[in-house]
Amino acid sequence: xxxxxxxxxxxxxxxxxxxxxxxxxxxxxxxxxxxxxxxxxxxxxxxxxxxxxxxxxxxxxxxxxxxxxxxxxxxxxxxxxxxxxxxxxxxxxxxxxxxxxxxxxxxxxxxxxxxxxxxxxxxxxxxxxxxxxxxxxxxxxxxxxxxxxxxxxxxxxxxxxxxxxxxxxxxxxxxxxxxxxxxxxxxxxxxxxxxxxxxxxxxxxxxxxxxxxxxxxxxxxxxxxxxxxxxxxxxxxxxxxxxxxxxxxxxxxxxxxxxxxxxxxxxxxxxxxxxxxxxxxxxxxxxxxxxxxxxxxxxxxxxxxxxxxx
Numbered sequence: 001x002x003x004x005x006x007x008x009x010x011x012x013x014x015x016x017x018x019x020x021x022x023x024x025x026x027x028x029x030x031x032x033x034x035x036x037x038x039x040x041x042x043x044x045x046x047x048x049x050x051x052x053x054x055x056x057x058x059x060x061x062x063x064x065x066x067x068x069x070x071x072x073x074x075x076x077x078x079x080x081x082x083x084x085x086x087x088x089x090x091x092x093x094x095x096x097x098x099x100x101x102x103x104x105x106x107x108x109x110x111x112x113x114x115x116x117x118x119x120x121x122x123x124x125x126x127x128x129x130x131x132x133x134x135x136x137x138x139x140x141x142x143x144x145x146x147x148x149x150x151x152x153x154x155x156x157x158x159x160x161x162x163x164x165x166x167x168x169x170x171x172x173x174x175x176x177x178x179x180x181x182x183x184x185x186x187x188x189x190x191x192x193x194x195x196x197x198x199x200x201x202x203x204x205x206x207x208x209x210x211x212x213x214x215x216x217x218x219x220x221x222x223x224x225x226x227x228x229x230x231x232x233x234x235x236x237x238x239x240x241x242x243x244x245x246x247x248x249x250x251x252x253x254x255x256x257x258x259x260x261x262x263x264x265x266x267x268x269x270x271x272x273x274x275x276x277x278x279x280x281x282x283x284x285x286x287x288x289x290x291x292x293x294x295x296x297x298x299x300x301x302x303x304x305x306x307x308x309x310x
């Protein structure tokens with residue numbers, strides 16, 4: 001099996017590193033537009049193989065998509081990252097052209113590939129990938145909800161001083177500071193509602209800290225985060241190639257689910273060898289549904305910008 005990661009920046013390289021360490025494929029291709037970057041990072045990773053004990057073959061390529069031929073899964077991380085003060089929405093003009101071009105080139109050589117979108121603004125880039133390729137909707141997946149849910153679990157674990165691995169917590173809606181919806185009501189600590197352990201104010205603080213999690217890191221380190229986004233992308237690849245039937249929040253095309261149509265938005269889905277295989281509908285209360293609808297409206301406004309870029 002072959003997997004391709006497009007974009008050899010911090011997120012793409014971290015994603016590739018995780019994929020290689022877990023031996024999720026026999027061959028991994030890392031591709032970038034910058035001369036020598038992907039080749040150099042691929043060689044650097046390959047030099048860790050004997051130290052880390054993996055046998056995945058990693059190949060770097062400067063914009064030669066023929067080397068990606070036959071990829072089963074393609075992860076798109078390419079595009080400009082956020083800088084302090086920038087929103088994900090600020091990236092739409094530049095990254096739309098990049099993502100559309102990447103999809104076209106990938107499908108020339110891997111027409112059966114499942115495409116994972118990490119590039120920001122992720123909900124709009126996922127929608128663009130779906131609309132521009134015409135692929136079956138189950139083969140286009142935006143990663144954002146996996147990352148947001150991981151950040152949600154981190155924030156809860158900090159308050160409870162417990163292991164994040166003991167938590168189940170889901171973020172739905174858009175992958176944005178004002179559009180994501182951490183569902184604190186559904187969060188559990190080994191099946192026990194976290195509301196049993198946290199005050200209302202503590203729960204509110206967790207939700208708020210989760211929503212600005214990406215912006216907080218951007219302010220601290222001067223650019224977008226990469227360790228958690230890269231790991232989240234690799235986790236999604238793993239669920240696909242190992243047919244794990246994992247329940248993840250991912251950005252997928254909605255056709256009436258959660259009351260929305262003609263949009264890609266983060267909802268709980270089952271992930272397996274066919275991509276996303278089933279949308280799982282939570283029983284949202286009126287407040288949660290209203291927030292989801294508002295999130296959809298905001299993402300739809302971003303999607304409308306795509307029409308002005310033609």
